[in-house]
Amino acid sequence: MKMEVKDQVQSNGARLRAQLSAALADMMLANGTPLAVALFSALMVDLRRSQHPDGWSILFDMDDSQIVTLGANLLDALADARQAFDLxxxxxxxxxxxxxxxxxREFWVTDVARPGLFPLEATRRDAHGINLExxxxxISQQVRGKPWQRIGLPSPVFIVDSDARHLIQFPPFQPAGNVVLQRSASDTGASRFCSATPTQIEALATSIAVDMETLWKRRRLVAEQARxxxxLAENKIPKDAPGVAVRAIALDFEEQRADECLAFYVEYDGIDEAMRPGVVLDYIPAHITAWSMFNPVPSGISGRFAERDALRALGADGEIEEFAAAILRAAPEGQAAILARLTRDYEALVSFTTNLGELHAILFWxxxxxxxxxxxxxxxxKxxxxxxxxxGTYTEHEANELIGSSIASIDRLPFDIDAIIADANPLMDGGLKLRLHRPFEHQLVNCTTGQIWAR
Structure with a gap:
């Protein structure tokens, strides 16, 4: 029976795609995605969310004029025209x-490398693919023949600190004290780098070219401050921290091109967020003489060594919070396979189908x-x-009654999880907003063996 339903859905989908393609012909989004494929993605969300018993029939009954209007509305909405319309x-x-x-309530994005729309949470955040090329x-066209062409071209870099930083970095530039010029991959103005239009990529290239010119013209000043x-950075390194060294001094000019005193990032070789040898990031504000006594030493070049050694003595790579452990238990890929990815990566995307729909989770160190x-x-x-x-529909009183109980007491969770509710408020359009007690229960984890256990 399930196979018959799946076959019917596939057949209906193929019929609707053909219908949309015939009406919208060769119309494209700004990044080259066929409009018909993007509209099909939106209509599938409409079908799933509405649960309308005659949903397929209503979609099949659309004439070409209705489809063209829907396509035009979607085109405007994706172009940031403050457009709103109903499917x-x-x-x-x-x-x-x-x-x-x-x-x-769902965010969907384009991806220049894939036709259609995709859940924001399941779309890569880094600079990659056609848009990176x-x-x-x-950039190379805009700086050709200019002295600052010598700075080179940027490449994507991923550094994990208190946040995940997807960056675009140039090679160290010796005339400016080997400073690394950088920008964030999110500077396109799009939700994701892969969602940016060619116009947005060109605009970012122009901005970066200005950064390169600024670095060239101010290279002596930058070199003095970087020195x-x-x-300051080397003086922060504890004498008993083996292998710690300054690996790079980085500079983002976007907000400080006209400033006399500059803020920098320092990248150390130390113990990173995954308790492994890796990059540790520090921020050095402008006017460092005033700030030096207040600028703390990053734990990745100091106290984290002792924390790592204590974990290793217990046979663990690190800790894992209960929500992450619950995802591992529920994922069809299997706990060991996902943890194996986290032995080398700083984050892992996990997607699977639950009783509430398709789930996307980012597990991260x-x-x-x-x-x-x-x-x-x-x-x-979460x-x-x-x-x-x-x-669900909850009154204020019903929400208050949940405080102090386990989230597991709520019906229809997408996976089994046990965490204590610290605060609960009903949402205006139905549902709940919960704050959970911190810290969540933490267990120990060994990513190589795939094991999780209580302390």
Missing amino acids: PLGTRVQSDEIGSVLIG LLRYA DVRV RDGCIKAEVDVPGVFM YHDWVEMYY
Whole structure:
């Protein structure tokens, strides 16, 4: 029976795709994605969210004029035209950043390398693919024949600190004291680098070319300040920290091109967020002489050595919070396979189908602990120590009654989880917003063996 239903859905999908393609012909989004494929993605969300018993029939009954109108509306919404419109089965579509839309309560984005729309949470954040090639080409064209062409071309870099930093970095530039010029991959103005339009990539290339010119023209000043920063950074290194060294001094000019005193980033070789040898980041504000006595030593070049050794003595790589452990228990990929990915990576995307729909979770290392952010688009979301559930109806009194109880007492969770509710408030459109007690229960984890155990 399930196979018959699946075959029917596939058959209906193929029929609707053909219908949309015939009406929209060769119409494209700004990044080259066929509009018909993007609209099909939106209509599938509409079908799922509405649960309309005659949903397929209503979609099949659309004429070419209706399809063209829907396509034009979606095109405007993705172009950040402050557009809002309703899909045929009642789901509201609203503009977000360029290349992304809010469909109901779900964020969907374009990807220049893939036709269609995709959940924001399941889309890569780094600079990669066609847009990276376009960026490097556009930069090379804008600086050709200029002295600052010598700075080179940027490459993607991923550094984990208190946040995940997807960067675009140039090679060290010797005339400026071997400073590394950098920008964030999020500087396109789109929700994701892969969602940026060619116009946005060209604009970022122009901005970066200005940074390169600024670095060239101010290279002597930058070198002098970088020299002071390096002295300060090296003085921070404890004498009993084996293998710690300054690996790079980085500079982001975007917000400080006209400033006389500059802020820098220092990259150390130390113990990183995954309790492994890796990059440790420090921020050195402008006017370092005033700040030096207040600028703390990063734990990755000091106290984290002792923390790592204590974990190793217990046979552990680090800790894992209960939400992340629950995802591992529920994922069809298997706990050992996902943990194996985290032996080398700083984060792992995990997706699988639950009773509430398709779940996307990012498992990531922070300060020696594997944590999780979870999203079932439009239905369930967990971020930091907050959980939002967009289903069920609760009064203020009913929400207050949940405080102090386990989240497991709530019906229809997408996976088994036990955490204590610290605060609960009903949402205006239905559902709950919960704050969970911190710290969550932490267990020990060995990513190589795939084992999790209590302390």
